[in-house]
Amino acid sequence: MIVMDNEAEPETAHRPHRKPLALVNARLVDPASGLDAFGGLLIANGAIADLGMHITEGSIEGAESLDCGGRTVAPGLIDMMVFCGEPGHEHRETLATASRAAAAGGVTTICCMPNTDPVIDDVALVDFVLRRARDTALVHVHPMAAMTRDLMGEDMAELGLLRDAGAIAFTNGKTSVANAKLMRNVLSYAKDYGALIVHHLEDADLAQDGVMNEGEVATRLGLRGIPTEAETMMLDRDIRLVELTGGRYHAAQISCRASLEVIQAAKARGLPVTCGVSINHLTLNENDIGSYRTFFKMTPPLRSEEDRQAMVEGVASGDIDVIVSAHDPRGAEGKRRPFAEANDGAVGLETMLGAGLRLFHNGEITLHRLLNALSARPAELLGLAGGRLVKGAPADLALIDLEMPWTVAREDLRSKSKNTPFDEARFEGRALVTFVAGRPVYHYG
Known part of the structure; x- marks a missing residue:
């Protein structure tokens, strides 16, 4: 032993x-x-x-x-969406603490989003993350680089140089690229490099200052809502641009049945389109917000129970490719505010597996489907050698x-921040x- x-x-x-x-x-x-x-x-x-x-x-x-x-x-889990504070916001999370949280959750590879300070849109910053992870992290760390400079959605970043430096994919973090011409150019250039574009879905004009899912619950709570159309319209536009360019496209998170139907139609046409869903949108819904519980404020917002069930069906059928934690550490100063003013985001590296196994034990998703979305499929999309039990892996x-x-127990979490919706x-x-x-x-x- x-x-x-x-x-x-x-x-x-x-x-x-x-x-x-x-x-x-x-x-x-x-x-x-x-x-x-x-x-x-x-x-x-x-x-x-x-x-x-x-x-x-x-x-x-x-x-x-x-x-x-x-x-x-x-196979160890591979998390394609981890927001980490390093560099710039180490008080919220570091690569070291995120890696310990990941290890405790059975996660052996994390993909860091570029929402740092400064933004990961430069070769030197990709190199910094890789070196810092090598020296301090317990698990494998792969940075996703910004697809636009400073995540502003105005000028395309140097995709080729960033990929050569070690960026595993490209994303605009928690904002969508509104400019269709720019998004077309990003997809076209990415195709030349064989790179994967990972895009957040939200029409900012339609979402405006909404803070939760639009519907009866939002009306009852007196909170401004975000319609599902803000997500689906952006996704539909992106699919048309994929058809135009042939670039590899991954919808970072979908959260409603209408978006799943768009993905299913795109796959039926043979387009190089995949998608993910967060463990939060698989296991929680808008009713969990209850009496303005800010730990349940997320982007995209928690949707209706019917939409949650659609997400589960999508994973069970394989139409949704990957499950992510959407790990987003936030301090008490950002969460202990009125709901409309609180930061969105939740930590999830340590709870993703446990929450996912709820679906297995309930008979909603088989163990193979669950683990495929947590390990094998993300490895395939990112070109990683892990995610398999085979000789040589x-x-x-x-x-x-x-x-x-x-x-x-929130106090036992290894993440620096404790903003979990699964406390207790x-x-x-x-x-x-x-x-x-x-x-x-x-x-x-």
Whole structure:
């Protein structure tokens, strides 16, 4: 049995474990191949060396072993939307604290959004994030660069140079590019580089100063609403531009049935279009705002229960490709305000898996579909080697107890900010051990 520290030291986080390690007596679940079988998995030199029923206690000479007790070994989760404060807002979150939160949630790769100060729209800033992550983070970190300078939506950034520097995709963060000609140019240039464009969907003029979903609940609370059309109209425009340019396009978050129908139609026409949904929009709805609870203020806003159910159906059918945490740390000074004045955003790296497993236990989404949207599909879209249980793949893994009950305690979150909508929520299932390059970077308990 291997003895693991509760959290690995940052400077050793990306070094392969020194001795081969056999995870035995495990349920191996690989959403990419459909594998679901009991057996073992051998880790050597930071990669998966072998897996199958033949790997048992003592079967591999010279290897340490970890008895998984029949629990699930799956690819580590890959989160395509993480807002991190570094550089510029380290009081809200750093790459180090975000990586510890990720590891505790079974997440082995995070994609950082460019909403920093300064904005990640320069080669030097891409390099800074990569170097800082290498020195301080426990998990893999890939920066998404700004598609427009300073995220202003006016001038296109140097996409080719940013991609060469290590940007994994391009986005305008939490704002949409309103200028259709500029968006066309972005998609055209991105196609030349084979780059993925990840776009936030909101028509700012239609949304105006809305703070929650438009409808009966907003009217009752006396709050200005944002119609679903603000999202769907922007998505429909973007799909037409994709058809015009052929560029690879990913809708960062959709939140309503009408947007799902637009995505389904685009995919039916064979367009290079994919989409994501946040774990919040899969498990919460506008009614959770209750008596102006600001931890439930998000962008896009929480929608109706009918729209939430549509999002679940989209993941279950595979029409929605990925699930993201939309991790967005906010301090008390930004959240403890009247609802209309409060910052939007919620932390989610540590709760994404537990919240997602609610859908599995309720019978709404199969385990394979859930894990596919959390690991295999984002790896495929981003061109990453992880997200799979196959020989030679990186040993970025999560050992998950699907049945373990636990209660979210805000004060125990590893994120610097504590703005979780799941405070005191009861979950069933969590990551017990998280491996990055074969090394345990988190151990529960």
